[in-house]
Amino acid sequence: MKMKFRKKGVFQYFILLLSVLMFSCSRSTEKCYYVDATNGNDANDGLSATRAWKSLERANQVTFRSGERLLLKRGEVFGGELEVTGKGTSAQPVVVDAYGEGDKPCIAGNDQSLYAMRILNSDYVTVQNLEIVNTGSQPLPGRTGVKIECHNYGVSHNITVNNLTIRDVNGSLVKELGGGSGIYIVNGGDSVVSRFDSLLIENCHILRCARNAMIWNGYHDRRNWHPSKHTIVRNNLIEEVPGDGIVPIGCDSTLIEYNVMRDCPEILPATEAAAGIWPWSCDNTIIQFNEVSDHKAPWDAQGFDCDYNSTNTVIQYNYSHDNYGGMVLICDSGERGFSLGNQNSIVRYNISIGDGVRPNETRIGMFSPGIHLAGPVKNTLIERNIVHLNVKPSAAIDRSMVVSDSWDGYADSTFIKKNIFYTAETSQFTMTESTNNDFSGNWYLGTYTVLPSDKTLKTSSELYQQKVLEIDKNGYQGLYTLMDERQADGKTCHFVNKKAIEEFFEMME
Template sequence: MRIKIRKKSLSQCILLLFSVLMISCSSDTERCYYMDATNGNDANDGLSADKAWKSLERAKLVTFRPGEKLLLKRGEIFGGELEVTGKGTSAQPVIVDAYGEGDKPCIVGNDTSLYAMRVFNSDYVTVQNIEIVNTGRKPLPGRTGLKVECRDYGVSRNIRIHNLMIRDVNGSLVKELGGGSGIYIVNGGDSVASRFDSLMIENCHILRCARNAMIWSGYYDRSNWHPSKHTIVRNNLIEQVPGDGIVPIGCDSTLIEYNVMRDCPEVLPATEAAAGIWPWSCDNTIIQFNEVSGHKAPWDAQGFDCDYNSTNTLIQYNYSHDNYGGMVLVCDSGERGFSVGNKNSIVRYNISIGDGIRPNETRAGMFSPGIHVAGPVKNTLIERNIVHLNAKPSAAIDRSMIVSDSWNGYADSTFFKKNIFYTAETSQFAMTESTNNHFNDNWYLGNYRKLPSDGTLKTSNVLYQQKVLDVDKNGYQGLYTLMDERQAGGETCHFVNKESIEDFFANME
């Protein structure tokens, strides 16, 4: 009898010990680490607000496991660089977040920091509700606020950047010197090809960052191309950024929607070209429901761009206004080898108001057409767009509606269908030596030096006169009826309504 009882007790003890170990492992994978720049101490274990760590250096010692959190106290300023490496799962992501009450916790980079925060070689990591500042005493080429990087790693999955304020990053204003950015996404590696899958950047506010807002650096050579896939960039507000806004590089199947870029300062050197939202070395990019305004780059400065080494770029339902350049650039450098050119771009259902107002000479003289097609792009479709060119502030400003010119070659097979071209002053179409331009069923409202060959061209429309020009000759009030007001970065902005603009074109017939 005693032996039976002892065996039973031993069995119960083993089960109890196993349960304790399981509970301990479960607790470990859900633990939170706290940081408090004022009252913390790096000698603490960091596992409660009362025993928080103090410095960002202490957090570098941790590789975060599934379900773990790193929490920064609100209202605190943390100096230095925060390094995060986490191995979460879909069910238990690693989370970097804020705790307490008050303003977002703020990470401020050192004087020579190339980044204030980096997420490196990670999976299923969410970073949210944090402010990032990286201002040195002088501009530093390549400086960024947040760097998201995978190198010699393989596939970095499901990194989510949410509700960050990234501001006052003083990188270089010159692209060739390394530029600078609010967010910098880097993938590469020689021993292990590395890329991102399902990276998401949403609800962030990027303010006063030089040179760019968010830009990628990845594999661009088509002989060694390992594209990041399924990226989503959504509902971000970009303000007072002088260069490029959102530029995926080396990506496939990227969705960029409901973002706003506005109020770009006129500070870039005369050599610099930049635009709002555009892909390079990318396939199957969708850019939709975005607003870009006030871009003042010395060259380009369009709201949107279908750039080269890319195929199947779709730009639709966007709003471009008051940019020095026009609504859109479609271009190909003519270089081959690493590049596949620019093929099958589609630009449709976009609205441009008051673009093309560059007051200064460019490398090509006074140049700011509403639509610019440059180089040997192939099979481009531009349809059902509204390009409303207002009176220009000075007589010297370019008044061209469309220019298709050379960049080591000319465009071939460009289709312009059912677009509304309105000009308040005499405009022109300069197709130069481009070939197989097909203009079909467009409206040409206003005066033009010479109209392109269009078998079904129309020079007046009662609906546009009544709904737009009679309401406001500058187009804003009338065309706002085709848009929704929606929040981006806490600000009310205008986004094209898909059903409204499609119905408008249907009723134009």
């Protein structure tokens, strides 16, 4: 027994030693490539800062393996397009990053570049700490800053985009012409079904990108349905973007949280519709703890939207304010075949202040309801939201508190419960031909032409009067007590505090 035990121990020792040697060998083959636009030389091997390459074209010749890195020198500007294809692992991802001191290295696309950087058919790749610029001499339809693409590949796992500054992308302002974006996520293919799993976009600053901040293009037809899964979009700042902010398309189980969209310029043509954060052709999307303000699209311009061909969307704990449109749109075009409609949407614990301030005519007048249900959406729950409508800047604004109207059909089974509706001027609820509406236990503060049928309605609240209106009749200062304050690029932003708003509604009872 003793002899057998010793032999087994020696055997285990050699197995352990062999494993260590193999691990060390694999670590030693990991390469780190350097690129320096000023002092580099493409004739170098690129394997140290003193032997750096000069151009992105040289770096584009590498298909990166697990654990390998590509480092761009800080303070440098690299003209052209960076192509990244890598096959990392969870333990050893491929990393594209910065080195040295100073500002982020900047990749500036060429005059006709459709993208300044593309991540193509990759697994376990992290791109971080770069600046991306793609400005041509003329607007170019479809132009983007970063393109993340998976085509005829299969499943692209764990792509991470972190702490990028993406700015000054002049795509088209017209959606039908191809638009443009800061980040464009594309998956598809006929020979090999292709999608993303566990895509992460966080801590990015998207600035002055036309038309949109980030938008997807995936399998949207329910007859050929292969959604990307487990996407997270978190802690991004979107500024001076005139169109759509964050729009997942053809996705399942997407989480969008702690993003800010603000200071949207009023430059879209009169034909254009856009909104802040919204899914299309998606299932199980959660949109929470975001702030959207100052949206000035000629049509829609809501802070949030649950669009058609989507199920089980949850929009919760968000802050919408000072948008031309209202807080939220829930819509269904009524089309069938490729679409299953809009089912089981939940809108709860959101705060809207000063929305619905559209100054110009839209397709049907100056239409800006606080909550808009369009088309045959089904089984929608709108619960415990605060919609605080201030004095309209123009008497011509058509601003109902809630509107349910037609888009090839009408809403059915809408449950509107325990919301706080406040209006500084006379407002109304316009439910048209929608069916099976259930209003229950809402607060209707202010003056309304006609109230909906609500057996447990309340038309006054001492708590709201003291905690909100007496502090600031416009609602901001009082309702800020239900939010957390943070700084984003030197400006204050606000995120709804889950505990605070839930406790506030408990006190309202």
